[in-house]
Amino acid sequence: MELTLFYRTIVLYLAVLVAIRIMGKREVGQLSAFDLVVAIMIAELAAMSMEDINLPLHEGLVPIFTLVFLEVAFSYLSLKSHTIRGIVDGTPSLIIIDGKINEKELRKLRYNLSDLLGQLREKNVANIADVQYAILETSGELSVLLKSGKRPVTPEDLGLPDKYEGMPTPLIFDGRIHYNNLHSLQRDENWLQTEIKKAGVAKIEDVLYASLDTDGNLYVSEKEKAKKTAGGQSARGV
Numbered sequence: 001m002e003l004t005l006f007y008r009t010i011v012l013y014l015a016v017l018v019a020i021r022i023m024g025k026r027e028v029g030q031l032s033a034f035d036l037v038v039a040i041m042i043a044e045l046a047a048m049s050m051e052d053i054n055l056p057l058h059e060g061l062v063p064i065f066t067l068v069f070l071e072v073a074f075s076y077l078s079l080k081s082h083t084i085r086g087i088v089d090g091t092p093s094l095i096i097i098d099g100k101i102n103e104k105e106l107r108k109l110r111y112n113l114s115d116l117l118g119q120l121r122e123k124n125v126a127n128i129a130d131v132q133y134a135i136l137e138t139s140g141e142l143s144v145l146l147k148s149g150k151r152p153v154t155p156e157d158l159g160l161p162d163k164y165e166g167m168p169t170p171l172i173f174d175g176r177i178h179y180n181n182l183h184s185l186q187r188d189e190n191w192l193q194t195e196i197k198k199a200g201v202a203k204i205e206d207v208l209y210a211s212l213d214t215d216g217n218l219y220v221s222e223k224e225k226a227k228k229t230a231g232g233q234s235a236r237g238v
Contacts, residue, residue: 004053012046015061019068024075034088038071089138096134099147111136120144165214172196172210175223185212196220 019042023035042064049060078085093105095116106112116134119142125131130150135143155162169181171192182192193204199220201207209221 005050008053008057009050011057012049012060015064016042016046019064022068023071034074035071038067041067092138093136094133095136096128096131099129099131101128109136168211168213168219170209170211172204172207175205175207177204
């Protein structure tokens with residue numbers, strides 16, 4: 001019995017893992033009500049199938065993948081139809097308009113002022129009067145657009161030229177070279193080894209993390225063990 005339960009658990013775990021991957025990569029806070037219901041039902045079906053070993057395994061797997069099919073189908077239809085998207089995901093709501101709270105919308109959503117003020121603080125907004133628009137998204141996240149006079153100054157506002165700032169490219173993870181990234185930058189291992197030594201690290205195996213930014217600056221974070229041995233610094237840039 002124990003062996004049967006062990007195998008059933010493995011199969012159901014893999015099935016749920018595949019199901020969640022098929023459903024997409026959205027975080028829990030970004031799930032629509034439909035997505036959340038499907039996720040809860042999948043978890044319940046998997047739990048029932050693991051607890052009742054007399055239940056044929058396929059009677060647990062079929063409902064799980066039926067729910068996944070429905071979720072994917074509704075997601076696809078939502079891409080094609082605004083009406084279905086509104087039914088499945090709901091619609092965003094304007095909570096603040098030109099510095100004034102939309103009380104009618106708050107009551108409709110049963111969204112209290114304490115929640116509103118808390119989410120504004122999370123956006124580093126202290127004064128409601130500074131807000132042009134605040135929109136409660138279907139995921140429950142609050143999007144805030146400040147009034148033009150309250151927004152941070154940008155290079156464009158000052159008439160300064162801006163430059164491209166892309167994501168740094170990881171080159172080393174825990175002492176292992178990410179060769180695909182290295183080759184995409186048209187660099188080789190010899191170049192990397194040389195740059196690592198310039199940063200004061202003896203060998204690649206001593207690097208916890210290294211990345212190259214769009215300006216050609218190499219960031220190197222040395223492992224604690226290697227740092228204690230060499231007496232170096234924890235992070236360097238070249």
